[in-house]
Amino acid sequence: MGKKVIVAxxxxxxxxxxxxxxxxxxxxxxxxxxxxGIRQTPSxxxxxxxxxxxxxxxxxxxxxAHLELFPETVRKIKELGISPLMIGTGVIPAEDQExxxxxxxxxxxxxxxxxxxxxxxxxxWENTTH
Amino acid sequence: MxxxxxxxxxxxxxxxxxxxxxxxxxxxNDDDRxxxxxxxxxxxxxxxxxxxxxGFGGAGKSSLVxxxxxxxxxxxxxxxxxxxxxxxxxxxxxxxxxxxxxxxLFPNNKLFFRSFANKGxxxxxxxxxxxxxxxxxxxxxxxxxxxxxGIGQSxxxxxxxxxxxxxxxxxxLGDEIQFLKGGIMEIADVLVMNKMDMPNANISLAAxxxxxxxxxxxxxxxxxxxxxxxxxxxxxxxxxxxxxNKRSTGYVEKLRMERSNALYQAWVMQMLRPxxxxxxxxxxxxxxxxxxxxxxMRRCIDDR
Numbered sequence: 001m002g003k004k005v006i007v008a009x010x011x012x013x014x015x016x017x018x019x020x021x022x023x024x025x026x027x028x029x030x031x032x033x034x035x036x037g038i039r040q041t042p043s044x045x046x047x048x049x050x051x052x053x054x055x056x057x058x059x060x061x062x063x064x065a066h067l068e069l070f071p072e073t074v075r076k077i078k079e080l081g082i083s084p085l086m087i088g089t090g091v092i093p094a095e096d097q098e099x100x101x102x103x104x105x106x107x108x109x110x111x112x113x114x115x116x117x118x119x120x121x122x123x124x125w126e127n128t129t130h
Numbered sequence: 131m132x133x134x135x136x137x138x139x140x141x142x143x144x145x146x147x148x149x150x151x152x153x154x155x156x157x158x159n160d161d162d163r164x165x166x167x168x169x170x171x172x173x174x175x176x177x178x179x180x181x182x183x184x185g186f187g188g189a190g191k192s193s194l195v196x197x198x199x200x201x202x203x204x205x206x207x208x209x210x211x212x213x214x215x216x217x218x219x220x221x222x223x224x225x226x227x228x229x230x231x232x233x234x235l236f237p238n239n240k241l242f243f244r245s246f247a248n249k250g251x252x253x254x255x256x257x258x259x260x261x262x263x264x265x266x267x268x269x270x271x272x273x274x275x276x277x278x279x280g281i282g283q284s285x286x287x288x289x290x291x292x293x294x295x296x297x298x299x300x301x302x303l304g305d306e307i308q309f310l311k312g313g314i315m316e317i318a319d320v321l322v323m324n325k326m327d328m329p330n331a332n333i334s335l336a337a338x339x340x341x342x343x344x345x346x347x348x349x350x351x352x353x354x355x356x357x358x359x360x361x362x363x364x365x366x367x368x369x370x371x372x373x374x375n376k377r378s379t380g381y382v383e384k385l386r387m388e389r390s391n392a393l394y395q396a397w398v399m400q401m402l403r404p405x406x407x408x409x410x411x412x413x414x415x416x417x418x419x420x421x422x423x424x425x426x427m428r429r430c431i432d433d434r
Contacts, residue, residue, distance in 0.1 A: 002223060002247075027223040032247045037230040043237045048229070050146055051243055053154040081147060 003055040003126065006084075008036040008045040010073050013063035022058055022089065025115040031056075031122070042069065046076035054084050056122055059105075061090040067099065074104030085125045087118060134169045141269045142173070144208070149242055152265045157258055167261060175267040177382065178210075179373045182292025184278045184314060189298045190324040193356045194365075195275050196232030201362055202273055203240055210242045210266035212259055213277040217247045228277060242266065257396040260291060260389070291389055293382050294372045296365075297349075300325040301334035315341075318349050319372045322365060327355040 007023045009016055016038050023035045034052050036045060049057055057077065059070050070088045077084070088100050088108040097108040107121045140148025155166045183191045192213065199209045213228035226245035235241055246259055259276070266274050276292060297318035315321075321342055323335045335353050342348050350368050354361045376382045410419055 023225055027218060027225045028221045030221045030223040032224045032226060032245075034226045034229055034245050037233050040233065041237075044233060047146070047237045048233070051150050052229075052245060053150045 002030050002032050003122070004032045004034065004052055005056040005058060005122070006034050006036065006045070006049050006052060006054040007058045007060065008040055008048065008073070009038045009060050010040050010042055010045055010069040011061055011063055011065045012039055013061055013065070014038050015062050016060070018062065018090065019058075019060040022060065022115055022118060025119065026058075026122075029119045042073040042076040045073050046080055049077050049084060050080045050082060056085045056087065056125075058087045058089060058118065061088075064091065066090055066092055067096055070100055070105055071103035078104070085122065087121060089113070089118065134166050137166070138169050138173060138268070141170075141265060144239075144269050146239065146242060149265055149269055150244070153244060153262045156261045156265070167264075170261070170264050170268055173268045175264070176270065177377075177386070178267050178271050178274050179369075180263060180274050180276065180291065180293045181369055181373075182276045182278065182295045183298055184295070185298035185322075186300075186303055189300045189303070190356050191277050191298045192228040192231035194298055194322065194324060194354065195277055196235060197356050197359060197362045198275070198366055199232060199235060199241060201366055203235065203238060206240070207272040208240045208242075208270065210263075210269075210271040210274045211277065212244050212246060212262055212266075212275070214246045214248050214259065217249045223247075242269075242271070257393055257400060260393050260396075263291075291392070293376060293385060294319050294369050296320045296322060296369065298322045298324055299334075299338065301328050301331040303334075316345065320365070320368055321349050321351045323351065323353045324356060326353045326360060327358050 005026050007019050007026070009019050019035065019038075023033045026033045034048070034054070036048055040048075045057070045059075048054075057073075059066075059073060061069055066088060074086050077086075086104060086106045088105040090110075092100070092108060092110045094110060097110060100108045106125070109117060109121075137148050137152060141152055152166060152170070155162050183195055185191055195211055195213075199211065202209050211232075213226070215224055215226045215228060217224045224247035226247060229243055229245055232243065244262065246256070246262075249256065263274055263276070295314075295318045297314055297320070299322065301323065321338055323331065323338055325331060326335065331353075335351070339351050342351050350372070352361060352365045352368055354365055356362070373382070376385070406423055409423060410416075
């Protein structure tokens, strides 16, 4: 089995072209990708991560609610006793990235990041820990 | 026993974490799997109806299984769903997109959904999937649905696995000639014409009904619209009736014996593949090399 990645969109943001591109790029790099679709609650995402035994979670949000939704999702996931690699993506200003890293996210990418960077981050994590 | 006592107890209590972890161990190819599978099979498990849904991609299998689960969850039933999507032949990765259709049912601790990549096993469900069904049986689920990659005509292997086979179709996917072909059409217990809300759906339904009447054991045709939530109850009732009929005539028991045999064969093939792969060089004639290795294996086994 290749590593399993959940691409999830917490919150009310309905624009998911970016999430779909990320899912596609990960698939093309040999990962098994489950996309949750839009408008997910942190609890829905956490249960998905648990049931699918995901190794990596890519959260995506374009509405500006990332400071609330991303740490809350991480918290719900950790409550279930699992700790996948947590990657935050979307319209995340540089000044927010540090804060997310201090609140449970392992890697954060802002606008303009080539999707390949996400692949590299996962590969690096695989090499160091798994 | 021993090592997995706690995990198996968790599964029996219906812990989703324990179920997910067990399936992950089954997915990994190592000695842990052997021990876990032995432990699973030593547990008492009830015969949970195993319902296979198959059909072309886009026919609406995932949405339909979501609608069925919705009804069952309201009746306080525990529902397990395993969905298979194709692995990319280019990258070896996959985009498992079935879950998205019923994500609205979560969070729910009576519903367990797991996505699988078929890893190129066209026309056949991997043994991993079947052992995962065992996990759900031990966990005491009331219904288990298997949703298979929609390749249509040649997907007959599901018969080795499911108690009730449901073929999902939608209008405009083919005329009577498609229905006359051999394959899955002949072994389905229930034929669903989904998307009855679409214009001219009645024409496709009529063609399907006409076809089904020609079969020796005519399957039940159920017109359904998932979007309009039409006839979902009727479909569920039909599935229950087919299962009950097969159970009371002893057919389910026979199916399960055939399933064990198929599972044994699938595991053997999977385990042999890496062994035989390394022993072929491109100078050899494929048939001659295959015959030689099969003969050697037979001699080896018969000598013991």
